[in-house]
Amino acid sequence: MTVGLDYRTLIEPVTERARRDPDRPSVVLIGEDGSEETVTAAQFLANAADYAAVLRAAGIRPRDIVILVMRHSKELLSAFWGALYLGAIPSIFPFLSEKLDRSLYVQQVRILVAHCRARAVIAFPQFKPDLAALLEGVDCQIFATDEVPRRAAAEGQPPHEAMPETVALLQHSSGSTGLQKGVALSHRAILNQVRGYGRAVALSESDVIVSWMPLYHDGGLIAGCVMPLVAGVRLVLISPFHWVRDPKVLFQAVHRHRGTLTWLPNFAFNHCARNVRDRDLVGVDLSCWRVINAAEPVRWDSHRLFLERFGRYGLTERALAVAYGMAEATLFVTATPIDESPHVDWVEIRALQEERRALPATPEAAGSAPMTSCGLPIEGAEIGTVDDEGRRLPERWVGEIVVRADCLFSGYYLRPDLDAKVLRDGWYFTGDMGYLADGQLYVSGRKNDLIIVGGKNVYPNDLEAIANEVPGVRPGRAVAFGVPDPRLGTEAVVMVCEVNGSTGSDETRRIESELRRRIAQQTEVTLHDVRLMDTRWLIKTSSGKLARTANREKYLREQGGP
């Protein structure tokens, strides 16, 4: 593996490859109609240079923030790498889905522009009028993708030579909370990630990465875009909208392109196993493929389900691996050692929950549960677990997972107040709970109330703020939390709200519908369960705040869960 050792910026290897090996395919894009488009190394750089030229001509300079409001497409790749070419800092905004409310969506773009003081937005033409109206008077230019001339020749100005320590890109998760936390990653951190994680999975130029993960997601952006382009590994890209309604496209693409590597959030294992038909897999050979479970807690039963379903097409147990990480560490900090299967650690579930100890148990023992290992720290990363006072814990004690790594972020963009909460003495406090055993990391839950649905971070306070505006819900009397959903292989979101009036009436039914609709259209979250309760159901802390964990436990006790 020769990747990322000597480069100083992300665009450098892309430029070098365009010169050295111009006709080599860099990216294959699979369209929603099944068509394919191949972009060579030289074309890829030329497309980026076109965007860079347009931005430069409009006065956008290195280190300016450029927000991309674009569908998964060649244009998005070109605009993203075009910003990097110029030395500007791109951030990809989730694209409007059919479910989201369009005007609220555009408002969110405006909030992001204001938070990070963006100087430019590049959008598909359909959004330009709305955005132009909303951003009137703001010092931010709007470019529509159809205004970018296609010279498709890498001429004119060479790429900007940024200092390796400068910020290369920003990553945001969605929602009011996420938009304020722009994870700023330097060129150096990302190149270290490509090298460290690349070694952990023995990435080589003969690999072919197949990805459907959205580019606004850390997994999709780093593993499914930046890493392959920096490392010179061929990338086959499928649109997330396409994959979700027709998961067979992933398997057919892997077969057709001899795909070797794909990262999937845990829910995707269940989605694929349940919703791909046998006749769509006739002749499909998955024997070259490795599938890495990442982006949300790994469930042992999801791996079993996936293997049982696809084993007959050449997928082996050794092909399934795990990685653990977060946007603040570029992407991954642990990985299953190459050519091993993820260790499964059977532990006493009661001791894990009540005593914070991972006591080994046999699979047959009553009350034991399988924990799937996330592997060992990658090169350049150290992992520890700490107690509530920040003291280091021995192995098999459950505590907050802390990370020190050469791929850590530079901070939250323009929010040093937020950095202070999570960075201490060079360690990043992840908010995840887990334990180490034989050096391997096992993740057991969350310290804070973040909910992870299908790999996407959902902040309960965003949902509660929406609920508080729904007529009939007593303001300040709504809680949101996640409960495990084994069938979907992810977390399900539950809301409990106190309402005025009697429960079970037409009035409460109307409140529930309104709540569900608003949450879906503003956050894209589907509530698994809504409980509208009489006053005094919810538990408060001594300081009068609603206690999410206590209410979650009460809910599970009373309702039996999903």
Place this chain on the structure above:
Amino acid sequence: MNAQEMRDRLRDFVRSELLRKPDYPLAADEPLITGGLIDSFALAQIGVFVEDAFGVYLPDTDLTVANMDTIEQMVTCILKARP
């Protein structure tokens, strides 16, 4: 199978398998996905169910929120795709 039978079976499927609330008083014109009752992931599952239950294959390009947001729209879509 007529449209009414189709409607009933779809409603049973949505309530028991997707909503997991067999008693939910689901109306045929109630928005499921934009109404926040089921996730758009479920469209793939509905496509598989429709084929198993009614022998009608819905091309994946039909499996959109615009086409499949209510039971009524699903029935229309299936009837159109039926050979």
